Amino acid sequence: MVYTLGVICHGTHDAAAVLLEDGQVVASAEEERFSRKKFDNRFPAQAIEFCLAKAGITSQELSAIGYGFDPRRKVGLKALYVLKHFPQSVEMVVNGVPIARRMNGIEQDFREHLGYTGSVYRLNHHLCHAASTFLASPFEEAAVLALDCMGDWESCWWGLGKGHHISELEVTDWPQSLGLVYMTFTDYLGFQPLSDEYKVMGLAPYGEPRYIEQMQEIFWATPQSYQLNLDYFNLKLQPTPPLYSQKLVERFGPALSKSDHSIPQYYRDIAASLQAQLEQVIFHLVKKVVATTGSRNLCLAGGVAMNSAANGKIPTRGLVDALYVPPCAADPGVALGAAYLAYQATTGKPQRQVLDTALLGPEYNDEQILAAIQHRGLQADPLSNPSQQAAKLLTESKVVGWFQGRMEFGQRALGARSILADPRLAEMKDIVNKKIKFREDFRPFAPSVLEESVAEYFHYDAPVPFMTQVYPVREEKQAKIPAVTHVDGTARVQTVSISANPRYWHLIDAFYKLTGVPVVLNTSFNVKGQPIVNTPAEALDTFLNTEMDALVCGGYLVVKD
Incomplete structure (x- = not known):
């Protein structure tokens, strides 16, 4: 087995780690989900620990690590910019030197935190972005476009992906x-x-x-x-x-x-x-x-x-x-691209993987879930069919926390760490915004729709599994799902397939059979200013500190009196 680790950290936000086994994703997570500091940019020690534990290996079994920055690139351009804009650029130098120092010390981080002394590849930030989307895509050939604020002094990168190779054309x-x-x-x-x-x-x-x-x-x-x-x-x-x-x-x-x-x-x-x-x-x-x-x-x-x-x-x-568009399009995806590129550099083997799921993070069994519930002195009702019970609660106008399986990788909740509600009730938008998420009233919620029914409700007819695109809601359906129809008649769609997330698909299907609507309101399981929950304990705390009505956590139901 060849294990390669991809890491992004020491930028301005979103540290993460991704582990590949023979070029295939085994585990991935953002550091914020463990540290509970939103957009945590520090060395992702806990995310790496999770990835290694998931594969059952130690750091000594890693063949290589890819790091999604190379601050040594374009040093001349950086110096020229500083001189051209002096003295206004002094503040930039003061802020930039500590960042560059942390990035240049990445090998020392790996030695101190992991005891790892093997190969570390410092990689082009935007090439990592490109690899994270093309090498995970279903396309044999594709145009590739990476746009962000800045990484390695670049902000726009485009090129051509063909087979297992990505060519840079313009920066x-x-x-x-x-x-x-x-x-x-x-x-x-x-x-x-x-x-x-x-x-x-x-x-x-x-x-x-x-x-x-x-x-x-x-x-x-x-x-x-x-x-x-x-x-x-x-x-x-x-x-x-x-x-x-x-x-x-x-x-x-x-x-x-x-x-x-x-x-x-x-x-x-x-x-x-x-x-x-x-x-x-x-x-x-x-x-x-x-x-x-x-x-x-x-x-x-x-x-x-x-x-x-x-x-x-x-x-x-x-x-x-x-x-x-991958589920991790922002900087966490750089860790994925870095892992892919490190694997290719280490083995010389072409390797690709169609990434059709974002459920790549930690998971907890029912024994762990029950222990967390009992630790808080709550009653846990075992469920024979969590999907069916959750769907029934939604039809009763309940807001339901949904904690199941492996946590999502990326910024969207996709049916593993989600808060769910009935999209047919217009008032649900305000209820969830004000009483549960504690956020601005103009913020929209996303619809999760059975993949088989997407064209019936939206002006689009293809899978959108990662909630990365907004499409118009069909005019005749807007009144049926007002809680997820934005003010301009659009929605940020997530299609759900039975193969990618069977328990969530069965929940939506059960709701469909009860109501005739194959859509549920889905928002991330967190409150304003906090990362999405990772553990059962965090799910329970969020449930108890908001006005959620019920929590379906693994095979257990917790309700409020």
Whole structure:
């Protein structure tokens, strides 16, 4: 057996680890799920420990480790930038040196934490992104596009994947970065940058894109790629506010200090304008990549590929024939790509795997679950059919915590660590937002739909297993599932197959048989500001500290009095 480990850490967010056995994923997890620090960027010691334990090996049995950064790349460009922008660049150097020091000390981390002294490959960050999507995709050949804020001084990478090989064709260097644009406006709108960008995407449909012309002065498509007017940005390596310059304030007015439920319409229109212009630039890049590579299959990765609203429009507008976005499109996916590339570098063997599941994390048996329930002095009712019982509770207007099997890898809850509700009840959106998630009222919820029924409810007819794309809800179905239909008539769809997640599929199927609707409301099992739950104890604590009605945890049911 050849074991290779992929690791991402010491960036600005999202440390993770992925373990391969003979090129196939055995285990993967983000460090935040163990440390309980959201977006934890530190060395993922606990995630690595889990991966090794899952395979039943020690670090001495690893053939190689791939690390998803190489800070030695583009040193000349970095130095040139510092000199060109001196003295404004002094703060960037002060922030950047400790980051580079931690990254350059990665071998020492592996020695100290793991006792590992074998091969460590420092890898191109965006090539890892590319590998995480193409080598996990079902395509023999595909255009590959990676978009994020910045990694190894790059922010946009595209190329061609063919067979087991990925060729780089074009790169855009930081600070020309679409991720930087969205992160900056996230800050301007009163949200937390490098954390709350998805909130801006959710806010956008509540506005009108009235300020497209102003956005086009800030960033726009060019024949070669795209361009930013850097005068609007306060350029930093760390996402410490303010990220916007005084010029952006002069253009749009005072920034919001904190966004909550009462965001003025003007700022909602800014969010809509930002989203609309971002989509136009992404569509331009997709057209260019497809035309250059000659492939109408597209693989996306990078933090910008988490923009599911833009993703869904790529196939529906006919820009590509097929689209693949992995469940870990943001930086955790870099660990997956690093593991793939380390395996190829170590063995010289071509190896690919169609990643059709994100259920790659820790799992807990019923004995462990029962012990956690009893430790809290709660009554545990054994269930002969957890899926059937959970479906019945949903039809009774109950909000149900659903904790089953292996935890998801990536930022979406996909039916292993989920909170579920009846999508037919319009009031469920407000109930779950206010009483359980404790979050903003404009935030939408996702529908989980039987894979066999997706075209009946949505304007799309292909699997979307990882909740990475937004599609329109069919007009005649919107009144049937109002709790998961966003204000613009769309939804971030997750299709569920019986092969990938049988217990969750059977839950939705049971709900379908009881109600005639093959859809449930699905949101992540956590509250605002916390990572998704990992252990039964964390699930129980979240259940007890919110107004959830019931918890189906493995083969047991816990209800509140």
